[in-house]
Amino acid sequence: MASVVDGNGGSGGLVVTELGHIKELVTQLEVHLGGSSPDLCKQLASQISSITERSISLLITTSTLDGARKRSAAAASPLSDASDAPFVKATKKRKTKNKERHEVRVSTAGGDGDHPADDCHSWRKYGQKEILGAKHPRGYYRCTHRHSQGCAATKQVQRTDEDPTFFDVVYLGEHTCVQSQRASAAAGQAAADAQAPEYKYNANPGASSLLQSLTSSLTVKAEGPAVEPEQQLLQGWDAPAPFCFSSTPATASGCLVPERSPFSAPSTSDNWGVSPATSDSNRVVSFPPFEVTLYRSSSCGDDVQFGFEEVMSALDRPDGFLDDLDIDISSFFA
DNA sequence: CATATTTGACCGCT
DNA sequence: AGCGGTCAAATATG
Numbered sequence: 001m002a003s004v005v006d007g008n009g010g011s012g013g014l015v016v017t018e019l020g021h022i023k024e025l026v027t028q029l030e031v032h033l034g035g036s037s038p039d040l041c042k043q044l045a046s047q048i049s050s051i052t053e054r055s056i057s058l059l060i061t062t063s064t065l066d067g068a069r070k071r072s073a074a075a076a077s078p079l080s081d082a083s084d085a086p087f088v089k090a091t092k093k094r095k096t097k098n099k100e101r102h103e104v105r106v107s108t109a110g111g112d113g114d115h116p117a118d119d120c121h122s123w124r125k126y127g128q129k130e131i132l133g134a135k136h137p138r139g140y141y142r143c144t145h146r147h148s149q150g151c152a153a154t155k156q157v158q159r160t161d162e163d164p165t166f167f168d169v170v171y172l173g174e175h176t177c178v179q180s181q182r183a184s185a186a187a188g189q190a191a192a193d194a195q196a197p198e199y200k201y202n203a204n205p206g207a208s209s210l211l212q213s214l215t216s217s218l219t220v221k222a223e224g225p226a227v228e229p230e231q232q233l234l235q236g237w238d239a240p241a242p243f244c245f246s247s248t249p250a251t252a253s254g255c256l257v258p259e260r261s262p263f264s265a266p267s268t269s270d271n272w273g274v275s276p277a278t279s280d281s282n283r284v285v286s287f288p289p290f291e292v293t294l295y296r297s298s299s300c301g302d303d304v305q306f307g308f309e310e311v312m313s314a315l316d317r318p319d320g321f322l323d324d325l326d327i328d329i330s331s332f333f334a
Numbered sequence: 335c336a337t338a339t340t341t342g343a344c345c346g347c348t
Numbered sequence: 349a350g351c352g353g354t355c356a357a358a359t360a361t362g
Contacts, residue, residue: 125339127354140353144338156353 099152102171105160116157116167121175123155135161143177151177 029045106116122144131138136159143151156170 124337126356128339128341129352129354132351138352142354154353 099173100171104169104171106167106169108165108167113165116169119169121153131158134158136164143175145177149177151175153177 108114108116123141124144124146125139125141127140128137129140138156138158141155141157143153145151152173153175154172156172158168160166160168
């Protein structure tokens with residue numbers, strides 16, 4: 001359930017990955033420290049800070065949520081941990097049934113301080129509960145189109161105990177709706193949905209679909225063993241990476257909202273359409289997290305268009321970065 | 335008036 | 349029995 005693509009079946013490896021990323025950023029920072037781009041240094045420092053924060057969050061989450069879960073399934077085989085089948089014995093019925101469950105921790109940045117940033121979906125609150133042992137109540141939301149379109153997606157939002165500026169958001173179920181009635185910030189999303197409905201699940205269509213394209217149309221050297229399709233659905237949630245990837249976009253739902261994003265310019269989802277010819281190389285891997293931050297809710301549905309240079313520049317990576325990752329980008333930037 | 339939120343009641347699971 | 353999740357009537361909002 002709480003699976004990540006780190007080859008360890010747990011978040012420990014992820015934290016290591018994050019720490020590696022931090023180290024890499026520190027190295028970059030050292031290089032640029034005496035340089036002529038204080039802004040870059042600032043950005044690097046900010047990235048380091050944010051990744052560190054995520055790592056801490058991850059460790060906290062691991063020791064609470066995962067810990068509780070693992071305690072309840074203590075007898076389960078460690079190897080089966082990553083498949084969503086810890087209930088081998090009691091497969092009859094669970095309260096959460098077969099709903100996909102994805103957890104993310106988001107800050108109020110991009111939101112209004114009382115709510116996490118908009119995730120480009122219309123939610124309607126249907127309940128609130130005081131949760132035992134938690135300082136803050138949990139809000140229950142379902143998709144606005146539950147009745148009109150039978151969309152069964154729900155989410156639970158709860159302010160974290162540790163840091164009131166952060167929320168734990170749990171998405172349950174998949175969106176089956178086409179959000180053509182979304183009136184607010186995502187006005188442009190409707191058209192995008194019509195043409196590329198698989199992207200409607202992404203919090204940041206431009207950034208997410210870019211990386212979706214990257215991960216689905218490119219051959220990437222994985223850090224760990226190849227991921228099974230079922231596991232692909234789960235990664236990116238318990239993971240602190242700012243994106244979730246999926247080679248099966250139609251089943252991905254509710255990506256974490258990146259807090260800061262260089263993708264502030266408009267773009268169309270279909271500009272980043274996945275090449276059908278590359279569907280056989282759709283292995284999803286755990287990227288060294290692209291530091292894409294500063295997501296604004298107002299960018300939901302915005303059309304963004306940029307080229308490779310801009311992307312790499314925005315990602316603050318050298319052009320050869322992808323080469324280092326053994327990524328074949330030839331078919332991507334046509 | 336239509337739609338969204340609040341909130342106590344209800345229900346199923348452990 | 350207690351807890352978490354959902355329902356639905358009352359209320360609020362535009």
